[in-house]
Amino acid sequence: MSERIVELEVLRFNPETDSEPRFQRYSVPCMNEWVVLDALNHVKESIDPTLSYRWSCHMAVCGSCGMMINGEPKLACKAFLREYEGVIRVEPLAHFPIQRDLVTVIDDFVTKLKRVKPYLIPKEDQPVEAGEFWQSPAELKRYKQYTLCINCMLCYAACPEYGLVPKFIGPAAITLAHRYNEDSRDSGREERQQEIASNEGVWECSFVGACSEVCPEHVDPAGALQQVKIKSTVDWYQEHLLPGSKK
Amino acid sequence: MAKSNKPIVWGLFAAGGTVTAFLTPVLLLLTLLPAFGVMPGLLSYDNLRGFAGHWFGRLLVFGILFLMLWHAAHRLRVTLHDFGVRADGLVAVAVYLAAAAGTVATGYFLLRI
Amino acid sequence: MSAHGKPYVREVSRYGWFFRSPRYLRYMAREVTCVFIGLHALILIMALMRLSQGREAWEVFLANLTRPAGVALQLLILVFAVYHSTSWFNVTPKAMPVQIGENFLPGAVIVAAHYAGWLVASVAVLFLAGVF
Structure with a gap:
């Protein structure tokens, strides 16, 4: 167990008194195996109780502690101090408004998530007595990777197109729509397409690929979005060139 | 929300990107070789006229150039947006018209061979 | 808020x-x-x-x-x-994953297939153009 003093530079913002954010420096005695979240917890407990940030599970499942660490979108609970040298700069997730300190306003993402209907829409409702909806292992594997999304919004902070065009529905929400579209038990694709195949949907994506590079769960949103583009293109040709074939 | 009509331009962009990825480097190699003392037979006037004068050669050259131009045009539209140009409507009209003009020129010259 | x-x-x-x-x-x-x-x-x-x-x-x-x-x-x-060709081929598994039976083909296989196709197409063009 070795200890080291870590210099943290944290972006602070108090909406009641500040007109803009400023950096505050903390010298934090840290254990070598700590993550950035441990350092923040130490600051809050022993140095400055006014520091605000979100966290919950400390094990990369809840998706609450996303923040910019040296300019990279990271989960603070997965960012090991031993991988950093010098001053570590901690800021709230990019592209989201700052509520207070490291806490962001995430309403935009939540609204978009609701719009794409990220839940199963079966063709017809069945009574419980009718039994389960069966699915083969191959059918499960088809979309399983996308179920790993923890809604941490790191992909939104990494996506420059979302930063430039805030109405873009964005990587995670479109990926989750794709996850249900690819599910053999689902029949809601047409409803979701109304959102994700619109101009605000997948067509704002220019395949930068940053979303997949920062995703802590290796969901690969960039891949999902390209697949949505290809499928929406096939749709378009079917709808416009084969008028009889209304899906 | 209405579905977008972007699939038309994106589909051509993707097809063009694929064709370009496979063919552009070797086509450049072909026209670079004479500078290094290797003259591909196809590049002689008679052979190339024979190729570009045949209906199949014409169709091939026309298709490749059409897709290449659309690929470049659509990506240029996106790139200009990334560089901060916000007049997307105007940019779209300009780049697609340029691609269309190039395609028409290709057809015109091919028919005169 | x-x-x-x-x-x-x-x-x-x-x-x-x-x-x-x-x-x-x-x-x-x-x-x-x-x-x-x-x-x-x-x-x-x-x-x-x-x-x-x-x-x-x-x-x-x-x-x-x-x-x-x-x-x-x-x-x-x-x-x-x-650069266009390599950046294009390198992301093909993202856009076009191939599921055979239960499992997805490893991305490297799809990329390698594209590089092989690229090589074959290039050699074919050079051959048909009379370089060798």
Whole structure:
């Protein structure tokens, strides 16, 4: 167990008194195996109780502690101090408004998530007595990777197109729509397409690929979005060139 | 929300990107070789006229150039947006018209061979 | 939200945002290849024009391509064209994953297949053009 003093530079913002954010420096005695979240917890407990940030599970499942660490979108609970040298700069997730300190306003993402209907829409409702909806292992594997999304919004902070065009529905929400579209038990694709195949949907994506590079769960949103583009293109040709074939 | 009509331009962009990825480097190699003392037979006037004068050669050259131009045009539209140009409507009209003009020129010259 | 004061919005600069991260610069390099692909298309259209104007016009055009400036221009385009090809083939498994039975084909297999196809297509073009 070795200890080291870590210099943290944290972006602070108090909406009641500040007109803009400023950096505050903390010298934090840290254990070598700590993550950035441990350092923040130490600051809050022993140095400055006014520091605000979100966290919950400390094990990369809840998706609450996303923040910019040296300019990279990271989960603070997965960012090991031993991988950093010098001053570590901690800021709230990019592209989201700052509520207070490291806490962001995430309403935009939540609204978009609701719009794409990220839940199963079966063709017809069945009574419980009718039994389960069966699915083969191959059918499960088809979309399983996308179920790993923890809604941490790191992909939104990494996506420059979302930063430039805030109405873009964005990587995670479109990926989750794709996850249900690819599910053999689902029949809601047409409803979701109304959102994700619109101009605000997948067509704002220019395949930068940053979303997949920062995703802590290796969901690969960039891949999902390209697949949505290809499928929406096939749709378009079917709808416009084969008028009889209304899906 | 209405579905977008972007699939038309994106589909051509993707097809063009694929064709370009496979063919552009070797086509450049072909026209670079004479500078290094290797003259591909196809590049002689008679052979190339024979190729570009045949209906199949014409169709091939026309298709490749059409897709290449659309690929470049659509990506240029996106790139200009990334560089901060916000007049997307105007940019779209300009780049697609340029691609269309190039395609028409290709057809015109091919028919005169 | 009003109970907690007004949130602070950080504006994203629409110019120069790509200097924020090396991955954005790599992306922009990929996007800029389109300028060179377009330039190559123009050269090809010019070739067709010269070819349609007769033997002499064609030979002059070909001679221009072998001059240092012509070679330099083509080499420059070649660099960007190869970057386009590799960046295009490298992401094919994302856009077109292949599921066989239960499992997905490893992405490396799909990429390798594209590189093999690229090699075959290139050799075929050189062969048909009478290089060997």
